[in-house]
Amino acid sequence: MTAEAAARGRPREQTATTGATAPVVATMSIGEVLSRLRPQFPDVTISKLRFLEAEGLIEPHRAPSGYRKYSVAHLDRLRFILSAQRDRYLPLRVIREQLAALDRGERVVGVSVAQPSDGPAADVSAGAVEVRVSRAELTERAGLDAESVTALIEYGLLVPGSDGSFDAEALAVARAAAQLAAYGIGARHLRASRAAADREVGLLEQIVTPIARHGGPGGRAQALETVHELAALTAQLHAALVRAGLRRGLGV
Numbered sequence: 001m002t003a004e005a006a007a008r009g010r011p012r013e014q015t016a017t018t019g020a021t022a023p024v025v026a027t028m029s030i031g032e033v034l035s036r037l038r039p040q041f042p043d044v045t046i047s048k049l050r051f052l053e054a055e056g057l058i059e060p061h062r063a064p065s066g067y068r069k070y071s072v073a074h075l076d077r078l079r080f081i082l083s084a085q086r087d088r089y090l091p092l093r094v095i096r097e098q099l100a101a102l103d104r105g106e107r108v109v110g111v112s113v114a115q116p117s118d119g120p121a122a123d124v125s126a127g128a129v130e131v132r133v134s135r136a137e138l139t140e141r142a143g144l145d146a147e148s149v150t151a152l153i154e155y156g157l158l159v160p161g162s163d164g165s166f167d168a169e170a171l172a173v174a175r176a177a178a179q180l181a182a183y184g185i186g187a188r189h190l191r192a193s194r195a196a197a198d199r200e201v202g203l204l205e206q207i208v209t210p211i212a213r214h215g216g217p218g219g220r221a222q223a224l225e226t227v228h229e230l231a232a233l234t235a236q237l238h239a240a241l242v243r244a245g246l247r248r249g250l251g252v
Helices: 003-009 030-037 046-054 072-088 092-103 135-142 146-154 168-181 187-214 216-250
Strands: 012-014 021-023
Touching: 030 046, 030 072, 046 072, 046 216, 072 092, 072 168, 072 216, 135 146, 135 168, 146 168, 146 187, 168 187, 187 216
Parallel strands: none
Antiparallel strands: 012 021
16 A cells, blocks of 8 residues: 555544644654643643543544553644633633634634644744743734833833743733724723732632642642633623723713
């Protein structure tokens, strides 16, 4: 049998990020998957991967010995799920819906198409980039000028790390600030958002801190999962309140 014929005979699966089919060559163990994910997602654990499997978001193959085996498509799917939680604060229900749509080949609004995991890095919203970015990279990727970034730092909306770099959350803040700037809303107007976020952090820490401390070996992963869920819920609440207030103001 030729290599081409063998390839045609192998089962194929869709990747979560492109919707394209790829050969199912499941050769990676769960430990190998973790080693590939951790440069991008340092907090990911075996417990987290098993949780996502239990929730039906990822279905690794099983070797005859019973061990889980992952393909490149599985790895891409995990990157999509993890970045959707970390960068866009999406709850599992929404991620599951988006995965189903992508598997059907549909385009999902707000989701950038990523390259497969062995291809070039894609946009941060698809989770296929490095965790840290320099100030110059943040300025370019967010579509801001240097003065605007300086103002966001001065007003506490952007907080660089000890080495001067920024994480994915900071990039998300910078991008949102850039879009608001198009409406004339500058950094000084966003101080209230910073203050409101700090108050919410103080409230929600009372929920997640005990989970991380007393949740056993999987406590940290469970706490991070709770963080993502709570962040998504508070974002939905904030958006609904703002919409309701504006509609009342407009009388509509």
